[in-house]
Amino acid sequence: MALSNVGFVAPTFHGIVGRSKQMLKIFSMIEKVAAGDSSVCIEGESGTGKELIARAVHFASPRRDGPLVTLDCVAIPEGLMESHLFGHVKGAFTGATETREGVFSLANHGTLFMDELSEMKLSLQVKLLRILQSREFSKVGSSTPIRTDIRLVTATNRDLLKASVNGSFREDLYYRVAVVVLNVPPLRERREDIPLLVDHFLRQFTALYRKPIREISRSAMERLVSSPWPGNVRQLQNVIEQAVALTEGEILREGDVFLDNHPSPPRRVSGVLELESGLLLREVERRYILRTLVSVGGSRTIAAKRLGISLRCLQYKLKFYSEQDQANGQANGQANGAQDASNHRSVPDLEPGMSL
Ligand SMILES: Nc1ncnc2c1ncn2[C@@H]1O[C@H](COP(=O)(O)OP(=O)(O)OP(=O)(O)O)[C@@H](O)[C@H]1O
Ligand SMILES: [Mg+2]
Structure with a gap:
């Protein structure tokens, strides 16, 4: 199953991904109560x-x-x-x-x-x-x-x-x-949200780890959809992050997905940024910014507030990363002679679509 195109924005509401009727009801309740x-x-x-x-x-x-x-x-x-x-x-x-x-x-x-x-x-x-x-x-x-x-x-x-x-x-x-x-x-009661969440997290983590993953196998997706998810969306997010970090090719397969169904999910693990030593400061900044985007569900407005920078500044940095990735992709493509630059996923366009 191919991932949605870069530029595709999953139906989100202020960074919340979901299309199950329970989540749609929550979105409409938020809209109603927010006014008062x-x-x-x-x-x-x-x-x-x-x-x-x-x-x-x-x-x-x-x-x-x-x-x-x-x-x-x-x-x-x-x-x-x-x-x-x-x-x-x-x-x-x-x-x-x-x-x-x-x-x-x-x-x-x-x-x-x-x-x-x-x-x-x-x-x-x-x-x-x-x-x-x-x-x-x-x-x-x-x-x-x-x-x-x-x-x-x-x-x-x-x-x-x-x-x-x-x-x-x-x-x-x-x-x-x-x-x-x-x-x-809980996630197990709204499984129709899982494919959308998987797609959302894959797009975010392939950008964060600069991986050329373009597809997820049907059996991997089926496994994710049928899993009980005791740690809910946070656990799904962690599983996808781990799978992306470990996958080498363009397809994420069932064997890349590690499910532990008795986790005691650590709180806010997604807020932790692990860094190997020897990184350039600008790479640390890039990862920190992308991680913040992931942790706020992809909303640039909220991420900018959290980072204490203006929205324009954040947009500028994301555009820069995207161009840098594309340039690297082209360079790699030339180096190995065959690879298509478009294989390299750029920083995703994550601003919530408000499309409900
Ligand atoms: N519907 C969703 N769409 C996108 N990301 C989500 C969604 N639900 C949860 N997440 C992500 O999952 C992680 C956990 O979400 P969050 O921290 O809001 O959960 P919580 O209910 O507050 O958990 P806890 O009770 O442990 O504090 C976060 O990184 C969040 O961005
Ligand atoms: Mg919480």
Whole structure:
């Protein structure tokens, strides 16, 4: 099965690939809720794309030019959580050598994405509830109230309603954060998305690894489509990356695909960039930029924001890489006399098509 042509853009919605009816429903819900300010809670297994969806809510909303601030409730030690949320004033506690802003200030006029919300301690849940009610907070060590204008988006791997029934999550907070609930189904329940995702990741990783892969065998694709994917899209992405890195020829075959169906998928592994030593700085930059594009689902707008450069600058760099790849392809073609330069896949045109 030939890959889609370079330049083909899979139907995506703000970088989210999908055509199953469940995903189309999620896209249309995002469009509807993005216009307003209601709190959105995204529920789904690990690796289903909750963070991508959170970003889509922000970038589809009128707040898109404001900040999108993420707070991972698992990553932050309990003792530092309040300071991360509200900020602190100098001298508020040992080690508070400077006044710092918390996410409620940083996300002002934008979106605050609280990841893994179900892991937040009950004592902090009360404080969060108070802020959501009053839209006011004060820094640790200060009593001056500060107003905040944020849209709250949360994500969780657990069923929050169940957690609120069994007492590990406050029920009153649940009804505040879950005004709109987006349930992201696991990949095994929307297998029609798999070929599209495979194509999407193949295009991205062949560009990243500069591989001339043009086709995936039917049996390899069938295997990917029928696999159970306990680690969901993240696991599929990892499997394709590994296959691309290992494949030498133009066809990715069943034997190139390594499936481990009992993985404990590491979180955010796709954010890790492994580099061999001795690389030129410009090659490191190229890989880092392409990796960032992959990790944000291919959206140039979001990637540019994340990299802290302008969209124009990113577009310029991608065009440069593309031309460089083509030039290398031609040089290689001349060197071995036979190879067609068009075999070399250029940096894919990944901007989400908004074609829904
Ligand atoms: N529909 C999709 N289209 C394109 N890429 C996707 C899609 N869903 C997930 N991904 C990619 O898969 C990886 C995992 O997605 P993401 O981090 O959003 O999952 P998650 O649900 O937040 O997982 P966790 O619960 O472990 O934090 C990311 O690299 C993301 O870009
Ligand atoms: Mg996540």
